[in-house]
Amino acid sequence: MLGLIGRRLLVLLPLLMVISFLVFSLILLIPGDPAVALAGDQPDPKRIAEIREMLGLDQPFFQRYLDWLGAVLQGDLGRSLFTDVPVLESLATRLPVTLSLAALAVVFALLLGFAVGSLAALRPGGLLDRFATVAASAGIAVPYFWVGMALVSVFSLGLTWFPAVGYTALSQDPVGWLHHLAIPAIALGLAPAAAVARQARSAMGTVLRGDYIRTARAKGLGPFHVVVKHGMKNAAVPVVTVLGTEAARLIGGTVVMEQLFALPGIGQLAYQAVFNRDFPVVQGVVMAAAVGVLLINLIVDVSYGYFNPRIRQT
Amino acid sequence: MTETPLLEVSGLRVEFATASGMAAAVDDVSFSVAPGETVGLVGESGSGKTVTSLSIMGLLPREAGRLAGGSIVFDGTDLTRLSERRMRSLRGSAISMVFQEPMTSLNPAYTVGDQIAEAVRRHRGAGRRAAWEEAVRALDMVGIPGAARRARQYPHEFSGGMRQRVMLAIALVCKPRLLIADEPTTALDVTIQAQLLDLLAELRRELGMSMLFVTHDLGVVAEICDRVVVMYAGQVVEQAPARAVFHEPAHPYTAALLAAMPQAETEGEELAYIPGRPPALGAWPDGCRFADRCGHVAEVCASPVSLAETGEGRAARCARTSELVLGGAR
Amino acid sequence: MSATTATEGGPAAAVRPHGFWYRYRRNTPAVIAAVVLTLIVLASIFAPLIAPHSPTTTDVFNRLSAPTPSNLLGTDMLGRDVLSRLLYAGRVSLFAAVLAVGVAAVLGVPTGLVAGFVGGRVDWVLNRIADVLMTFPTLILAVAVIGVMGPGLTKAMVTLGVVYAPRLFRVVRGATLGVRAETYIEASISIGTRPFTVLRRRVLPNILPPLLVQLSLMLATALLAEAALSLLGLGAQPPTPSWGVELGGAFNQIRSAPDLVWAPGLAIALATLSFNLIGDGLRDSLGREIHRRSR
Ligand SMILES: Nc1ncnc2c1ncn2[C@@H]1O[C@H](COP(=O)(O)OP(=O)(O)OP(=O)(O)O)[C@@H](O)[C@H]1O
Ligand SMILES: [Mg+2]
Numbered sequence: 001m002l003g004l005i006g007r008r009l010l011v012l013l014p015l016l017m018v019i020s021f022l023v024f025s026l027i028l029l030i031p032g033d034p035a036v037a038l039a040g041d042q043p044d045p046k047r048i049a050e051i052r053e054m055l056g057l058d059q060p061f062f063q064r065y066l067d068w069l070g071a072v073l074q075g076d077l078g079r080s081l082f083t084d085v086p087v088l089e090s091l092a093t094r095l096p097v098t099l100s101l102a103a104l105a106v107v108f109a110l111l112l113g114f115a116v117g118s119l120a121a122l123r124p125g126g127l128l129d130r131f132a133t134v135a136a137s138a139g140i141a142v143p144y145f146w147v148g149m150a151l152v153s154v155f156s157l158g159l160t161w162f163p164a165v166g167y168t169a170l171s172q173d174p175v176g177w178l179h180h181l182a183i184p185a186i187a188l189g190l191a192p193a194a195a196v197a198r199q200a201r202s203a204m205g206t207v208l209r210g211d212y213i214r215t216a217r218a219k220g221l222g223p224f225h226v227v228v229k230h231g232m233k234n235a236a237v238p239v240v241t242v243l244g245t246e247a248a249r250l251i252g253g254t255v256v257m258e259q260l261f262a263l264p265g266i267g268q269l270a271y272q273a274v275f276n277r278d279f280p281v282v283q284g285v286v287m288a289a290a291v292g293v294l295l296i297n298l299i300v301d302v303s304y305g306y307f308n309p310r311i312r313q314t
Numbered sequence: 315m316t317e318t319p320l321l322e323v324s325g326l327r328v329e330f331a332t333a334s335g336m337a338a339a340v341d342d343v344s345f346s347v348a349p350g351e352t353v354g355l356v357g358e359s360g361s362g363k364t365v366t367s368l369s370i371m372g373l374l375p376r377e378a379g380r381l382a383g384g385s386i387v388f389d390g391t392d393l394t395r396l397s398e399r400r401m402r403s404l405r406g407s408a409i410s411m412v413f414q415e416p417m418t419s420l421n422p423a424y425t426v427g428d429q430i431a432e433a434v435r436r437h438r439g440a441g442r443r444a445a446w447e448e449a450v451r452a453l454d455m456v457g458i459p460g461a462a463r464r465a466r467q468y469p470h471e472f473s474g475g476m477r478q479r480v481m482l483a484i485a486l487v488c489k490p491r492l493l494i495a496d497e498p499t500t501a502l503d504v505t506i507q508a509q510l511l512d513l514l515a516e517l518r519r520e521l522g523m524s525m526l527f528v529t530h531d532l533g534v535v536a537e538i539c540d541r542v543v544v545m546y547a548g549q550v551v552e553q554a555p556a557r558a559v560f561h562e563p564a565h566p567y568t569a570a571l572l573a574a575m576p577q578a579e580t581e582g583e584e585l586a587y588i589p590g591r592p593p594a595l596g597a598w599p600d601g602c603r604f605a606d607r608c609g610h611v612a613e614v615c616a617s618p619v620s621l622a623e624t625g626e627g628r629a630a631r632c633a634r635t636s637e638l639v640l641g642g643a644r
Numbered sequence: 645m646s647a648t649t650a651t652e653g654g655p656a657a658a659v660r661p662h663g664f665w666y667r668y669r670r671n672t673p674a675v676i677a678a679v680v681l682t683l684i685v686l687a688s689i690f691a692p693l694i695a696p697h698s699p700t701t702t703d704v705f706n707r708l709s710a711p712t713p714s715n716l717l718g719t720d721m722l723g724r725d726v727l728s729r730l731l732y733a734g735r736v737s738l739f740a741a742v743l744a745v746g747v748a749a750v751l752g753v754p755t756g757l758v759a760g761f762v763g764g765r766v767d768w769v770l771n772r773i774a775d776v777l778m779t780f781p782t783l784i785l786a787v788a789v790i791g792v793m794g795p796g797l798t799k800a801m802v803t804l805g806v807v808y809a810p811r812l813f814r815v816v817r818g819a820t821l822g823v824r825a826e827t828y829i830e831a832s833i834s835i836g837t838r839p840f841t842v843l844r845r846r847v848l849p850n851i852l853p854p855l856l857v858q859l860s861l862m863l864a865t866a867l868l869a870e871a872a873l874s875l876l877g878l879g880a881q882p883p884t885p886s887w888g889v890e891l892g893g894a895f896n897q898i899r900s901a902p903d904l905v906w907a908p909g910l911a912i913a914l915a916t917l918s919f920n921l922i923g924d925g926l927r928d929s930l931g932r933e934i935h936r937r938s939r
Contacts, residue, residue: 015779019776019779019780026788026792029789029792029793123377137673137917137920138917140920141864141916141917141919141921142913142916142917143909143912143913145871145872145891146891146909146912149891149894149909150905153903157899157902158902210418211415212418212419214373214419215413215429215484218371218405219405220402220406221436222402230423233424248781249781251781252782252872253783255784255787255872256875260895270788270791274787274878275791277792279791279792282791283788285784285788286784289780289781290779290780293779293780293781294779307423308422309422309470310468310470
């Protein structure tokens with residue numbers, strides 16, 4: 001298993017190199033002289049010189065890239081042009097917030113999606129199946145940020161069951177943590193839940209007709225045991241694949257949700273950096289997001305081996 | 315024959331949804347299995363053997379089929395009236411079934427040991443550890459070498475014959491009183507078939523259980539069965555002690571089956587076969603269902619026939635059985 | 645003569661019940677979606693004719709008004725008519741989505757064709773580029789590009805188009821590979837048909853079904869992305885109306901006027917749902933044709 005992970009990581013290295021180059025190249029998109037553009041509305045020559053120095057703009061492009069890459073490999077992503085805080089430090093302090101939001105959304109999507117999909121598959125064409133099919137179509141299409149707003153309007157402002165904004169760390173107050181993240185996580189997880197439900201419905205539909213399901217029933221196992229133990233693990237591979245794609249997309253969604261719900265995560269950092277034209281921070285965030293997606297793909301890949309023993313042994 | 319049977323199926327009728335409404339795939343099927351007895355259930359493909367077996371297990375496919383009549387009395391209780399909950403506690407412990415498809419009947423995602431131990435834990439409430447040991451013992455019993463090691467392997471690491479042994483281990487691990495073996499060897503090659511049949515006969519004797527052995531191969535019946543039930547187009551057409559059937563079949567269909575049996579001595583000769591095909595499900599005639607393939611067909615065959623006693627422990631569904639002299643096995 | 649027409653008419657008549665339109669029409673949700681989408685598009689195109697008010701005229705004395713006969717959906721925080729703004733917003737949002745998908749198509753379709761046909765090293769390189777582009781979460785990359793170049797709807801949508809392109813590339817490449825494997829292409833080339841004709845006659849009909857499905861689904865995604873970016877103030881800039889701008893403005897007022905978020909959200913949801921359902925409908929009704937051809 002570890003060998004498998006190691007091999008996958010090795011394959012990712014060249015990809016990471018290319019990604020880092022693209023991320024670094026973002027600076028080429030800045031119209032005109034980057035140092036002037038990044039110096040703010042009333043650029044004074046001293047500030048411009050400072051930025052030029054910080055970004056090493058007087059050196060040739062490739063030289064700068066290699067220097068930057070060398071620094072990145074040592075964990076130095078540069079400093080914010082605005083607050084002077086090291087980018088890596090900002091990312092690290094904000095990571096738990098974004099991770100909490102994304103993880104809760106994924107867990108919500110998996111539980112709801114698998115449950116609805118499996119129940120629908122149990123009675124194809126039944127009432128629940130037809131309802132779930134329609135609900136899944138709607139769930140995939142509905143804008144998550146609008147769902148968030150609607151939930152806030154009803155449950156935070158109307159019923160005041162949940163706080164409308166803000167964040168509490170898991171380590172400080174687990175209940176408060178869940179309380180603050182519930183609405184944004186549910187809103188963010190709804191579309192993935194719908195996608196998972198669709199996939200689970202079709203995968204479980206096939207799996208539950210399998211001969212080994214009949215064997216399991218012939219052993220005297222009850223329906224719950226049959227579906228959960230003998231069904232799910234076999235239906236998991238396509239479901240996890242979809243979940244991986246959705247999780248990668250969900251990373252983008254955190255930018256919007258963190259802004260709407262005032263969650264101090266990486267998405268909010270990105271938003272602020274964009275408005276301040278804080279180039280090193282923007283770079284850092286994009287790099288972090290790409291690495292996040294690669295990690296998700298890695299986890300998905302490795303999970304195939306767990307769900308399907310045949311893959312594990314080849 | 316005065317002994318109370320362990321299993322008594324009477325008037326069983328199972329219907330399936332077809333394009334033209336509900337049709338009975340199994341129609342008025344009655345037979346019994348005595349304690350310790352092995353009964354062969356024989357018939358061509360599609361005659362309703364598997365459907366009958368699944369009815370006994372209470373495992374008919376829910377969305378397509380339904381039990382439309384009859385009773386299945388097992389050890390004094392009518393299984394058709396049992397709650398699903400109580401039926402579950404019998405499945406895999408008192409009645410077990412081995413399926414026709416060894417390649418796909420095991421769950422590819424779990425080790426074979428786990429799949430055997432699961433049954434033990436379900437019915438004996440045994441702990442993880444004890445159940446595992448029981449599973450290894452069962453694997454050993456069905457003749458899998460290196461059982462302790464093999465228990466930790468996944469189904470894809472086993473050959474077809476070995477997988478069917480694993481299925482047998484799952485079925486037998488709780489020492490059932492009745493084993494339904496649905497063509498357990500059909501999908502396997504001949505030498506493996508023979509090994510497995512020997513094993514089955516031996517285990518049956520050892521465990522003292524009854525067995526309903528489903529097959530379309532009369533040769534296999536001759537080897538291991540005490541009595542034979544012959545099915546054709548969803549009905550029982552003949553019932554008799556195994557030896558009697560071979561020497562003097564009472565139904566033309568049985569006779570045709572015997573004539574179609576491949577023989578060691580006649581190898582090289584063209585295989586005999588029964589001309590024509592059985593009528594399709596739902597398209598069954600009112601009279602004898604075998605009539606249009608039967609060499610002895612007469613006018614009486616157009617009216618309905620019922621299963622009638624033809625001698626000691628024997629019955630046949632043929633209007634002309636008393637006038638016919640049918641050939642036995644060659 | 646009559647016998648010939650009968651035999652010719654026979655197979656055609658037998659094929660018709662399995663035709664695309666026949667199957668699509670039987671998919672009720674997809675039909676409803678097509679109608680709804682047509683209405684939305686028409687309402688957006690003819691916004692200047694339909695809209696009861698100017699989308700930008702403010703009225704400080706009539707702010708956050710409840711629906712009235714004059715303002716059917718009420719007014720926003722600057723006293724502008726919500727319905728009129730939504731109608732005009734539709735033009736901006738739909739155009740933005742079409743722009744992004746158009747860019748994706750211009751980049752993805754030709755490259756996909758080339759990769760599928762030429763194969764070899766070209767295919768390998770194009771595939772690796774697609775791999776890399778697909779590693780970036782689209783929204784984050786769009787946000788970053790805006791961070792570098794400054795806010796603006798066009799920039800945002802062009803960026804999205806670039807990031808979406810690999811998906812179309814993959815679909816077209818896959819379909820092209822499938823077509824190429826069939827012998828009749830080589831046969832037509834070897835009998836001297838011009839490559840362009842082969843492309844138009846043989847390849848396009850095979851690629852079109854999966855491409856149309858993908859385009860439809862992508863329009864929904866692009867519409868959502870426009871809304872998200874504009875909502876954050878990174879896309880369309882107020883006072884230009886767009887569905888995202890409207891939703892963002894409404895959310896800022898959610899404590900004083902919680903009902904304002906419904907209408908723009910519903911507009912986005914209806915449009916994306918329609919695109920999705922149409923995409924599903926296309927997939928189901930075009931699917932069998934793909935199957936038949938590839939056999
Ligand atoms: N799930 C089902 N839905 C509809 N019809 C079914 C279903 N299962 C079985 N049947 C029908 O019931 C009839 C009997 O089938 P069954 O499987 O019992 O035959 P069999 O005797 O076991 O044949 P084989 O030797 O091929 O296993 C067949 O005509 C079959 O078409
Ligand atoms: Mg069968």
